[in-house]
Amino acid sequence: MVKIDIGNRFLFNLLAIAGVVLVFYALAFSGLGPAWRAQGGPLLYLVAVAGAGLLLVSVVFLIAKRTGLGSPRIWFIAHVIAATVGFVLVSIHAAGSFFEAPAVLLAVLVGLMGLGVWARVRAANLMAGTFATKRGGFAAADPELMGRMRRLIEEKRAVLARLDPNASEALFSVTLGHWLRHPGLAVAYHKLARTEEGLVGARQSVGAAQAWWRSLHMALAGLFIAGLITHIVVVTFFAGYVAEGRDIYWWHLAAW
């Protein structure tokens, strides 16, 4: 039964190691040389690049999971390990500047990691405990609801006929390919699917945390990616704005 997995113990050990590294770093920080304080200097710049690269493994995981690129479980593990190491690196890159705007990204990362750990450790038990707790499917049918469901399914089929003519509504959900090829239809179908989910009461059938943690995790991840891109764009193209009159000592393309 042993699956390729990141077990709770491994996860805790990973976090503990990350924590120890950061604590040692914090304790040693005052004694470190200037290279460890210059966020844009060669050392911390490279650290940042490495950290960001590792954090972007999560994006690869997102894509791989939706495209069949390798084993989703292996990519999942990779995203956890890479994100944790990436977090350590970008924390070092921050060089103690926790009250400047980019530190928001660190806060988001902390939120992402916390949520991820919660999901893996606590929500896993909630999910296991959900078995046989729902009665909705066995309840007496509401004719009005069934009518709405029927109409909704017809609408889905109509959209699907244009979005993916060979697909069956019974088994279909929008994939990355659909989003890229037919974004409009994908949005339309996705909205119908969400409506159906609402009629079924799927997310109401479990606790709010269990129902929405993943949406929140993805939203935070999106926020982080957006913030990371913003940060890179700003330091690369708006170096003057970032320097606020000081030397621009980091690699950049424009000093607006």
Add this chain to the structure above:
Amino acid sequence: MTAEDSNAGERLSLMIDIARCTGCKSCEVACKQEHGLGSGVYRNRVLWLTGEAEAEAEAAPTPAPTLDFLNVTCQHCERPACLRACPVSPKALSKDPVTGVVTVNEDRCTGCGECVVACPYGAIGYDPIDHHAVKCDLCADRRAEGLGPACASVCPGKAIQFGKHDVLVSQAADSGRSAGEHDPFLMGPGTVYLEPLKEGPAFSLAALARRNGPALMDDPDARAQMGTDPTEFPYRHARADRKPNRVEAGGCALCFNCCTTKFHFRDDKLVRITGNEEDPLLEGRVCPKSQLSVQLHTSDKRLTEPMKRVGKRGENKFEPISWDQALDEIAEKLKALRDKYGSEALALFSGTRTGIMVNRGYLRLFAQMWGTPNIESTEAFCSAGKNMAYTLIQGVGGSGNSYTEGDMGSAEMYVFIGDNQAETRPVYFGMINDWRLRNGARMVAVDPRFTVTASKADEWLAIRPGADMALGLALIHHIFANDLHDAAFCESDIMGWSEWRDFVLEKNYDADWAAPITDLPADAIRRLATDIAKADGCVIFGSRGLNQHSNSLQTNRVFMFLAAMTGNWGRAGGAYFNVGAGVPIEANAPMERRGKIERPKIQSTPVAWADAIRTGKPYPLKGLITSNNPLAMWPDQTKAREALESLDLLVHVELFPNETTAYADYVLPAATGIEKGEIGRSNDDRRIVWIDQMMDPPGNAKPDGWIWTELGKRLGFDDVMKEEYKDSAFFWDDALIDNDHMRGVTQKRLHSVPYRWVRFPVADETAPEIETLYLKGTTAIGKPEGHRFPSKSGKLEFWSPDMETKFNGLGLSAFPEFYGEREQLIDGPYMELLEDDGADGVISTLRAEPTINSPGRIVQPSEHAPGQALRDAGYDTELVTGRPPAPQFHAWTHYAWQAQEMWPDLYMQIHPDKAGALGIEDGKRVKVETSHGEIEARAWVTTGIRKTSVFIPIGWGEQQPYHPWRPVNYLTDKAQRDPLSGQTNLKTYLCRVSPA
């Protein structure tokens, strides 16, 4: 529903019959075995759903309770919401286009849980350790081997059928059954649920969905108490590691159903226990206990080394020692004890765990060689009254009927009185329920609780605890008064029937008399009597609900008489059944080699030994070798503990450490059935099920036979307790079966069939098995020609002057004069022992061996009745005890994690009206007190119990690993006993209940 994604004709499904499901959870156990699932991980689950029958709520002053079971498993929907919710692409979930089976690829699943959220049936499981979805795939691996799903293969009630969806639906329609609608979201579920058979809006699949189960079944705190992963091999191991390469036929040694099983091994490791589909009778049916006992064999909690106590009694401090040291020291201490107090000072107690071969074989030989009359099994707690009643009436124990379609299956009526067969022998009940549903037979359950058995019955009579004898007498009275009895049978085959008739009529034990005693309407009693008398075949089931009372013998005689007078004895489809039919085996040492016994046996129950141990009266008992757990089992636990503390020598032979272990001087680790070779329990059906020794015990644990033989060797008994007897199969053939009933039940014959059972009596190896004994015109085996029954007279003997004299010797009459229990909410006649256990008493007139017996007297009610005094002191509630649901059996299953997962905590069932008045909430802790002691339990608030009663099950103990609780026997009293049979009242006490 659409069929666009599957070939409709080939779609595979389960069909679940709610009318046949008894909530035993055998399917859950089979599923976890098959798929190696761990604690908290499910592919299927059976919910217990309780509620009131809404339709009747307005019409009746007391709404009828309901109890139904919903088997939740994947519906293999046409439009599976789980699959569409899966964000992985290609999806981790897939649907077979031909069979429609939805499966999860656990290696692709990232464990996000979206499918768990999406499924409106709650049928997607999740593995919280390996982090992936888990779901039913209708046992794809088994299907690949041409087998059906594991759940369907074991179901005791045949409530789960597997096949092509269309065929199943058509079969249901052909049999007049309707499938419940459960598709409010147009998912197109494939699983077919057959609606309950009872009529009314309360009895439908949709009504079930509105109900809930007891809080204690789904308590995350109780689950957490078991730890993150309580499982051991083979659970949570790869299928390849669990794949068997050896399968051996045998049976279950736990309960009285004696299910035939197959033991699956991978090399020397037990990996699975299943039913035996080659058994023509049980056809693979098996209950949850049998299957999850695999966890007992692989448990790391087993005793594996002999140990010697190094701390004070009760401290649980031991050091491991060798077998030689343990047995040498025990032998020396036994000799010293004999020299000082005489051989009778040693008491031997065995029973449930040890098995019948030990009780009637090894231990009996040892007792004879040593020279002590003080040997007892658990019979005195469970079945002494009914065994004695059978023997008095027909000469041998047990019913002569069989669980076959032609015999039991042909009855027109089934009446369960104090027998919750659905939970205590779930496979037998499954067969009975199946037959009666097919034949339209009527079923009535008489019980203070709305048990699972009652939930399946056509009628539930919520009798006052302890009033069964009154009911039986009133039924007899009504039948005689209206000439409804089988006069021809009475005349030809019952000795003393007219004397009974005259007695019952003279006493005027009519329905109006019984109504206030039983708390049942007189009309209901009269109707039941008429129905029993008029049925063309009525099977009356009694069990511990009748047996565990101070009127045990007489109550059993009353119901036996009821069966006999209506012609339901010695015919197919008519019988009185009371659990095991007995196993007529015994080993006997040559008379000249037996130890000299100079003093009579101290009573016929081990509970009476407590006084002899503590006070030395009527003579000292100083040594006890016990293979059971007196410190959970014996009534009046406070005195039991005092007694065990006073012993010079206490040896405990056990599988797992328990309360008694902590008090023992020596602890000897024992072996299970398949580790030693034995037969199954005494069962209703006269089947002897043989279990080979298939594996070695863990560590240095040894079979009981080995232990007794080795101990005997050290005491010079080895010429009788031969070395070869360590081989239980040899012992069986050589020492146990030399009688007319068993001579044909040889090892050769047992091994000649793939299901390993033979139904006795068979006088030789070639004699045919007899489906129904004592049929008209037949002669009982070993009896003179024309003796239809094996009694001395050849008739059923209910009364004779000689019998009257014997009864008089113990203070009672052989006529069934009514008495109930001492502690009840109404004051009626009750039994009082005239002497305490330390007195010399009288020598029993009903037992073959000299036995000290306390005579008794029936005390008539008065204003100073003990019940009144207790009620004045606030003990205002009837306490009923009994067996917990099917996965639990005594203490054994409390060491199996899965039984604890299903039924974790000791509970107390209480009616919502009473609970509300006392401020007791479902699932919360309560304190229960009797005048004998107190315990705590968790409340299960349910309408399925009389408003004036509470129910607490047996089996929990303070030393158990997952959910320890004080045993219920802290609340019972050893002095409320049947003077005739020695049976202690374990069922009915007055108690008071409060929130803890």
